[in-house]
Amino acid sequence: MKDTLGEKWFYAFNYVILSIIGLSCLLPLVHLFALSLSNNAAIVSGSVTLWPIGWNIESYDKLFFGTRILSGFQNSLVITIVGTVLNMIFTICCAYPLSRKFMYGRKFFTLAIIFTMLFSGGLIPSYLVVKSLGLIDTYGALWLPALVSVYNMLVMRSFFMGLPEEIEEAARMDGCSEVGLLLRIILPLSMPVMAALVLFYAVSHWNSFFNVMIYINSTAKYNVAVLVQQMIQSQTVLQDVANQSPEDLNSVTEESIKAAGVFVMTVPMLIVYPFLQKYFVKGVLIGSVKG
CATH class of the missing domain: 1.20.5 (Single alpha-helices involved in coiled-coils or other helix-helix interfaces)
Structure with missing residues (x-):
């Protein structure tokens, strides 16, 4: 046509x-x-x-060997990898029971969770809770308050609810337990939505800036986003580089080092995205339309 x-x-x-x-x-x-x-x-x-x-290419040489950007990369990798794994585990553990029709009170729990999207305690109460748990200056302060994103959980719940019931019934007739059904049947069928949520969570952790500034006091634990932001705001980038690497700095400028820092911070997500892109649109659309 x-x-x-x-x-x-x-x-x-x-x-x-x-x-x-x-x-x-x-x-x-x-x-x-x-x-x-x-x-x-x-x-x-x-x-x-x-x-x-x-x-x-001297700006990249000075960036990697004259600043703390490499340690920031290591911290960002730890924050992103561990945080994303925890996010996916708890999101699945929350979304799967709420998608089962036989779960008692699932509508109440779903509405209670959605309520947190509309109202929150605010910054100061959140900080006091994190402080009372002894998580200040630890990465747990970044992971624990953000274990489950309500929006992502609802997307995964909708995806689980859209899967054919016949598959689950056939698995149960073969003697598959509830845990086995989740691990061996549901999750393999949910790879598109899982890949999309992994990308959401990973980008959020990699670009985490505000929470790091609030909860992390040790500069040695700063991630690359905070280090690049401090580098951009600093008016003495060349002097800071000279303190770490006393070689001749006439071949670089502050602008080139700052530009290199921003570009290097962006590259990892640009590399990861193409591998998940084929699942991205499918996973989000299926998870958000059904249910």
Whole structure:
């Protein structure tokens, strides 16, 4: 069936708008990459746009060996990997019972959980609770309050509810227990939505900034997001680099080191996303439409 003239114009309009939005997200990153690889004269003169001028990689050398960015990467990996694993475990443990029709009071518990999306205790009560638990200056302060995202839990619950009941009945007739049903049947069928939620949780932990600033006091435990933010705000980046690496700094500028830091912080998520992208749209749409 051929598209009508109105549909063609609609598709063309969508492509134009989406292209503009995509370029508005991509071009600043490309500019930062070009800035991080350009020489001093081009950066100072402001002639760098979307292509490096001079091809100078000294900014990355000073970034990795003259700052604490590598330790920040290690901390970010710990926060992201452990946090995402805990998030998925507790989200599954919460979503699966609420998706079972035979669970007594599941509507009440679902509404009680949704209630937390509308009202929360606020920053100060949350801080006092974390402090009373002795989690200040530990990564537990980042993991425990965010164990389950209500929105993500509802998406996974809706996905579980949309699975065919015949599969579950056949598994139970074969003697499969409830735990076995979850681990051997439900979760393998739920890979699309799980991949999407893993991406949601991982991006949230990797970009975690505000909670780290509030709960983490030791600078040695800062993640890469906080270190890059401090680097951007600092007016003495070259002096800080010189204290760590006393080699000649004439080949780099503060702008190039800052641009390299922002680009390096963004790269890991850009690398992970293509591997999960094929599950991303399918998982979110199926989980959010059904149920």
